Amino acid sequence: MKRSKLFGIALGCLMAVNLIGCGASSSSSSTGSDAASGDTIKIGIFEPKTGENGGGGAQEELAIEYANYVRPTVTVGGKEYKIQLDWQDNQSDKTVAVTAAQKLIADGVVGVVGGYGSGVCIAAGSYYSNAKIPAIGTSCTNANVTLGNDYYFRACYLDPFQGEVMANWAYSNGFTEVATIDNIGNEYTSGLVKTFTDSFTVLGGTVVDSETFQTNESDFKAILTNIKNSGVKAVFAPTDYLYAPLLLNQAHDLGLDVQWIAGDTWYSNVLIQDAGDNANGVVADTFYSEGGNPEFDAGFKEWLNADASRKATNLDTDAIVGNHAVSYDAYMLLCxxxxxxxxxxGPAIRDALAALDESEGYACGPYKFDANGDAIKNTSYICQITSGEWTYQSTETVQK
Known part of the structure; x- marks a missing residue:
């Protein structure tokens, strides 16, 4: 079956049988230690259902569930195997992430998809490698996820690229002096702040104020006051989503009126819900912009709208964000x-991933991995919240 036809087949199944009989997905963990049990294999899903990144994890899990609906089986050695999804919650916590990875290994998964949050992926990575189980990261952008790990790949771009893109956007839009906000000990945030700062400085810009905070802090009035006193007109704050509405709402209370620039974690419809009008004007980058693949968009939207609980998980909207697209692609890449x-x-699947060079069947276009296992990507989409909605602004490309 040509993978380019899978989207259309999914749509046909939705209309013809009301989600029954054209594919299977499972939301319960599997047990057992064999790679295959009869006609079934298990793919591990390593995502945060809970914790500070639970909202992002929920978005990615929806897309993986849809991908499993579109493609519920694989054929190996002339035999068709049903795919059972083994869901493990890493709880957005590095310690729990290790336990979740060990559970997937014990369950005998043939591969892993996930996840949201670089820190948990870095913590779990060596366990997958030692067990020779290939994993494909979804939106974990820190370079250390795949560096030195022959069994971890990723579908998204990396922080060095993302930081350069956002620095280019800031400077080209007239912001020559900015402030940054870093979360100490958070690999994602710290990595982005560093690459943004380096790139922005090379362009001729100046980071006037570099603020930091500790994980789980909720009162940002002191650092926001420092930023206000610095006189900058823009702030780069690539924090985990948890802190985004807190920063925006407290900045409004202090009368801090700046251009907020963020990374991919802020690109969520939850932000509009949690920060209201204070979110207007926020700029963030994303892996995919709705409209980039109309066939994927149509299939995913119809699947979401066919089940009220799915749509509720997506905040009662059928809007598509970048995390949906790369998570769908990660599952398809593993298949x-x-x-x-x-x-x-595992070693054979890993070798096949390393050699993969495919253009059909993915939401985000063609895929090929570099020597580190990173998808070769040079495009990011810049979006801005305008009148309570994310709107596409520009496509940014960095030539390597």
């Missing part, structure tokens, strides 16, 4: 590698 390897053995 493609399994079939290309014609094997359920």
């Amino acid at each position: 493609d590698a399994i079939e290309a390897a014609d094997s359920l053995e």
Whole structure:
């Protein structure tokens, strides 16, 4: 079956059988230690259902569930295997992430998809590698997720690229002096602040004020006051989503009127809900902008709208964000590698991923991995909240 036809098949199944009989997905964890049990194999889903990144994890899980609906089986050695999804909650916590990874390994998954948050992926990575189980990151952008790990790949771009893109956007839009906000000990935030600062400085810009905070802080009045006193007109704050509405709402209370610039974690409809009018004007980058692949958009939207609980998980909207697209792609990439390897053995699937060069069947376009296992991507989409909605602003490309 050509993968480019899978979107259309999913739509046909939705209309013809009302979500029954054209594919299977499971929301319960599997047990057992064999790679295949009869006609079933298990793919591990390593995402935060809870914790500070639970909202982002929920978005990604929706897309993975949809991908499993579109493609519920793989064929290996001439035999068709049903895919059972083994969901493990890493709770947005590095310690729990190790336990979740160990559970997936014990369950005998043939591969892992996930996840949201670089820190938890870094914590789990060596366990997958030691067990020779390939994993494909969804939106974990820190370079250390894949660096030195032959079994961890990723579908999204990296922080060095993302930081450069946002620095270019800030400088080209007339912001020559900015402030930054860093979360101490958070790999994602610290990595982005560093790459943004380096790139912005090379362009001729100046980071006037570099503010920091500790994980789980909720009162940002002191650092926001410092930023207000610095006189800058823009702030780069690539924090985890949890802190975004707190920063925006407290900045409004202090009368701090600046251009907020963020990373991909702020690109969520939850922000509009949680920060209201204070979110207007926020700029963030994302892996995918709705409209980029009309066939994917139509299929995913119809699937969301066919079940009230799915739509509720997506904040009662059928809007598509970048995390949906890369998570869908990560699942499809793993399925493609399994079939290309014609094997359920981890090393063979890993080798197939490393050699993969495909253009059809993905939401975000063609995929090929570099020597580190990172998808070769040079495009980001800049979006801004305008009148309570995310709107596309520009496509940014960095040539490597």
